[in-house]
Amino acid sequence: MCASLQSLRQGGGVTFSGAGSYIVRAMKATRRPARKRLARGTDEGVSGRAARGAGERVLVEAAQRDPAEFEALYELHFERVYAFVASRVRDRATAEDVTSEVFHKGLAGLPSYEWRGVPFVAWLLRIAANAIVDHAKRAAREFPAPDDLPEQALPLDLQASEMRAIEYRAQLFRLVGQLPQVQKQVVYERFVEQRSITEIAQRLGKTPGAVKQLQLRAVQNLRAQMEGGHG
Amino acid sequence: MVKRSLALQLDEVVQAMLVSLQPRPEKSPDRELAALMRVGQVLRELPREEFRVALKNNLQRRASMSESTATSKVATGETEAREVHYLRPGLTSITPYVIVRPAAQFIEFLKSAFAGVERMRMPAPDGSVMHAEVAVGNGAIEVSDGNEEYPTAPGAIHLYVDDPDATYARTLQGGATSFYAPTDDHPSGDRWGAVKDLFGNHWYIAKPRGWTPGPEGLRSVQPYLHLREAHKMIPFLEAAFGAEAMGVHKSPQGTVAHATIRIGNATLEIDEAHGEFQPMPCHLHVYVPDTDAAYARALQAGATSIEAPRNAPYGDRAAGVKDAFGNSWFIATYLGR
Numbered sequence: 065m066c067a068s069l070q071s072l073r074q075g076g077g078v079t080f081s082g083a084g085s086y087i088v089r090a091m092k093a094t095r096r097p098a099r100k101r102l103a104r105g106t107d108e109g110v111s112g113r114a115a116r117g118a119g120e121r122v123l124v125e126a127a128q129r130d131p132a133e134f135e136a137l138y139e140l141h142f143e144r145v146y147a148f149v150a151s152r153v154r155d156r157a158t159a160e161d162v163t164s165e166v167f168h169k170g171l172a173g174l175p176s177y178e179w180r181g182v183p184f185v186a187w188l189l190r191i192a193a194n195a196i197v198d199h200a201k202r203a204a205r206e207f208p209a210p211d212d213l214p215e216q217a218l219p220l221d222l223q224a225s226e227m228r229a230i231e232y233r234a235q236l237f238r239l240v241g242q243l244p245q246v247q248k249q250v251v252y253e254r255f256v257e258q259r260s261i262t263e264i265a266q267r268l269g270k271t272p273g274a275v276k277q278l279q280l281r282a283v284q285n286l287r288a289q290m291e292g293g294h295g
Numbered sequence: 296m297v298k299r300s301l302a303l304q305l306d307e308v309v310q311a312m313l314v315s316l317q318p319r320p321e322k323s324p325d326r327e328l329a330a331l332m333r334v335g336q337v338l339r340e341l342p343r344e345e346f347r348v349a350l351k352n353n354l355q356r357r358a359s360m361s362e363s364t365a366t367s368k369v370a371t372g373e374t375e376a377r378e379v380h381y382l383r384p385g386l387t388s389i390t391p392y393v394i395v396r397p398a399a400q401f402i403e404f405l406k407s408a409f410a411g412v413e414r415m416r417m418p419a420p421d422g423s424v425m426h427a428e429v430a431v432g433n434g435a436i437e438v439s440d441g442n443e444e445y446p447t448a449p450g451a452i453h454l455y456v457d458d459p460d461a462t463y464a465r466t467l468q469g470g471a472t473s474f475y476a477p478t479d480d481h482p483s484g485d486r487w488g489a490v491k492d493l494f495g496n497h498w499y500i501a502k503p504r505g506w507t508p509g510p511e512g513l514r515s516v517q518p519y520l521h522l523r524e525a526h527k528m529i530p531f532l533e534a535a536f537g538a539e540a541m542g543v544h545k546s547p548q549g550t551v552a553h554a555t556i557r558i559g560n561a562t563l564e565i566d567e568a569h570g571e572f573q574p575m576p577c578h579l580h581v582y583v584p585d586t587d588a589a590y591a592r593a594l595q596a597g598a599t600s601i602e603a604p605r606n607a608p609y610g611d612r613a614a615g616v617k618d619a620f621g622n623s624w625f626i627a628t629y630l631g632r
Contacts, residue, residue: 131358138351143342150340155539157559160346167354202506202541236337255338258313261306273302279309280302283331283338290334 120184134171141185143234166192239289247282382582383629388559391518392578394441394448395494398424405429408465432515449495450577451519459500463488521568522620525551535593576621586628590614
């Protein structure tokens, strides 16, 4: 069995169903006329999620009229999609391939997307779930063993807890961009490039001890903001 | 001082996390350290900034293009997102480097049989081909007459083409001899034929059947290595190049009947040598994000050095190693931007 399929399975697959699912609840939350709410603003007791849905609808419709407007949706959801994909595939290259595929398909499929109150991100994550399965199938395409392959693309219906985990990671990814420059650089070199402390110290012209301090401060900063930002 | 020691402790667990293949749940008695590590574990999956920007640019380019150019452009944009930073433009992560004589004649064969397009040719002082690059489909084949240091080394190459029957026929016109004509009965399920050209190279000419290539498109050119104890190649490639073994199919005896191995954005295939398909130690050109690191890892994994990393005059960080099977790997990182 190929590695990608294994990781897919270890992750429990991508089927999450149940009455308490995020999507079902989100649909209920946004069933009332969303656009009118946006026009009146969010200080009328409208839930944050519904407001986001409404704002998003405007963005989606703009992008349907002019594909160049897709950029706003990309900016809004890149981290979420990447966080979702990265947690389900084995390596960075695959995460990048699949994320890239999701947004290209999202852009290409936008004209056929119909707003039914389902958050746009759920649509993207559904594409992502299918893309991950496709990727695993392609990986196993030579001499596939039938029991390794899901029969068809799995439905995606995320539990609220799963969605919270994606939000948490996406938020953390975004906060890295707001770190002081040198802390940010240490984070990328250490966690993304996976360079050694010694190497980073040489590149930054600092002592290894100073780099470790920067690493600590960066991680502490991120932790504080994650805890402070959301109760 | 307390803070300083926390910095050291954090780095120890970060280091342990980065070197282990699977994220290890740290059973730290220190609650603060544990909380920091939860952040650290998410950071490990932090997307590359370059990727985020490259994908955005590709999407913008795609959005601004007319709708009629749809699918093929998706494939191009797709791969560019990852290719930007270390691949030489025009080459994928793996390119076969075929040393045969006379190389000029071989280039003509690539043109006539596979609609190859000669992109570059550097003659040696004696008029032979020192180095040439021929695009075939969406991949490329590098060609040279070689010299004493690099003697001729034909190889086996798996080509994906639109019309395997016509391509097969053209190889025969170009002097190739047939192993077998394209058939639908190949174990891969693809339509698949096989020939040997006048220079000793094997060509496996195929078209996908029953599966759809991914959005990154189909790689036209895939080196195919027949090996003795082929299973030992997989850990070597994983260790040296961060390769990913995809769809490893083993025979009942435990030998590798077929495996596809991905490095970066390209794939190669291996199997256990059998019948007419015996080992043909060959040369391969691989682009990696960090030549020095890949070179060091390759040596650790049992390769011997051909050439230590150096900045090559054509703008690559380049090195060379020979694996335990006798194949040469020219490792490179594109430095020009």
